[in-house]
Amino acid sequence: MTDEGRQPVAGGIVSSEVMIEMQNVHKWFGTFHVLRDVSLTVHRGERIVICGPSGSGKSTLIRCINRLEDHQRGRIVVEGTELTGNLKRIETIRSEVGMVFQQFNLFPHLTVLENLVLAPIWVRKLPRREAEEVARKYLERVRIPEQASKFPGQLSGGQQQRVAIARALCMNPKIMLFDEPTSALDPEMIKEVLDVMVELAESGMTMVVISHEMGFARTVAHRMMFMDEGQIVEASPPEEFFTSPRSARTKLFLSQILSH
């Protein structure tokens, strides 16, 4: 795959501080039981990569973390704050949790720079000049400083996704969620996005990533998770996950995505 040759990111410091705590979370879409009794703990600095077949509830799981979806039973605590219907609290949590989507979801009517400074200005109340400084710093980091004044529609998919990552980083989040960040990209653009994500991992960011880029997963993940039918079927360190998965379902899935 794209980054077979990469050295694993050095363990990094995983502190004992709990960033995300999900306890016995259930969710239904109508009568369809999407999440079944999911429990998950993510510590500061920890990087988790989740894989699984489509419809297994991976997306729903991480969308519950910043409450783009609400859960119906169980408890979700993010950074010590429990997610309830309290809107004010949800907005606070959302501003601390960055999210990157499969379809980038940049704001097409704003320039790249405007996309980046919008939330810092309106949510963090940063003065514009300061927000722009931060934005340019992150554009530099995702290696597209020269695109600042273009509109998203003028960029390639890989560039757009890197802008989306920079946009999330501009809020100075404590946790980053990635929902299949490279699935909508042409093969030659996947690497440039993964490179940025590996760098982010090296900086010690707490990350929950849904991805089927197994090379990338091997490089950055502290823990791999396999989801199926709304449950976390397998959760183990990558070396164990890839070499000796316990469940048959995981084995089958891995053999399917690794064989091509």
Place this chain on the structure above:
Amino acid sequence: MAGQAQSIGEPSSLIVAPPRATGGIAGWLHQNLFPSPLNGALTLLVLYVLYLVIPPVVRWAFIDADWVGSTREACDREGACWVFIRVWFDRLMYGLYPQEEIWRIHVAYGVVVVAGALLFVPRFPWKHWIGVFLLIAYPVIAGYLFVGGTLTISLVHLAVGLALIGGTVLRVAPAFRGQAWSGAWGRVYPAFALGALAWLVVGGGLLDLAPLTVSVQLWPQVETRLWGGLFLTLVIAAVGIVGSLPLGIVLALGRRSDMPVIRAICVAFIEVWRGVPLITVLFMASNMFPLFMPEGVNFDKLLRALVGVTIFASAYMAEVVRGGLQAIPKGQYEAAEALGLGYWRTTGLIILPQALKIVIPGIVNNFIGLFKDSTLVLVIGLFDFLGMAQAAASNAHWLGFAIEGYVFTGFGFWIFCFGMSRYSQHLERMLRTGR
């Protein structure tokens, strides 16, 4: 095989006719007017029809027309009698507005033209403020210019009103510099604005402010029943346009709200007003509404018509805007929410700018429709541009010139509607962002 042999062996057969011209006038004619026998025939047919139609029209409108004079007797030629328009011009433009007060209308027009021209200057730095001026200050100024008369104001109210305006300016000013609304004042502002508004509405009843009241009259009052002609058309259209867009946006957002009560109210409002003819609305406003009012309370007839037109137009506008809202992908909402922008900021900064851009053609379509519908105020006895033309044409001294009146007003309406159409195309080009 024969072809091969020819091209090798017999040079003479290589001589072929040059391709028909594709450039130049001949090429253009060939491509656009005579690409095939059928199209050629159609071209000739159309040319013949134009030949039949245009010369008589030109003759009627220009060559055989009467241009000079001031009486009916001046019109003794075959063609159009533009003297009719000339004589009635002031009525067509201003209705019965007193001659010596017409400068007030001109001043108001002039301000709009200057402000509008500034909006067209690229990189003019204070465009936002011109917008604020046109939408908030200008209606008040123009209102007093047009109506005039004695203005009785309590100084306390005046002070509170000015403070409200000043406070609001302070509140929104940062947004125009691309900055979030300022912290401390932003928190106090809602309470302040609410208090000031409450005072303006009911404060007079709590205290006797008579000693602190001043009366000014800069110019005499002109009753609205004297308003008419193009002036009245523009007043109705402008109020309808400026009022219906924000109201329509609010209704469209309400109709998509998660809150069932708000949604139900908006749906009911839209469906009721969209379901009745404008004539009915105007009749109700003009004849029924006063019956429901307590004795002695009487709103101006024009004011009632303006409210009716605005509400009617806003129901249509709401559906146009809703169309735009529905075109915005769910990912836009999610991305905005994931950044911690709440409902209002998501709506105001992300959703509406995109949704409104998409529906510019629909919005302008509505504006144009509203502009032309404004002429229906004729049924409640207000004489707009077209109404004045009809009135003039039925004047005993000037019978028989209705066609001139219709052609002239038609041309007048067309200029404004075409202007709006062009402006919308200009806007669309300006807002194109490489998508």
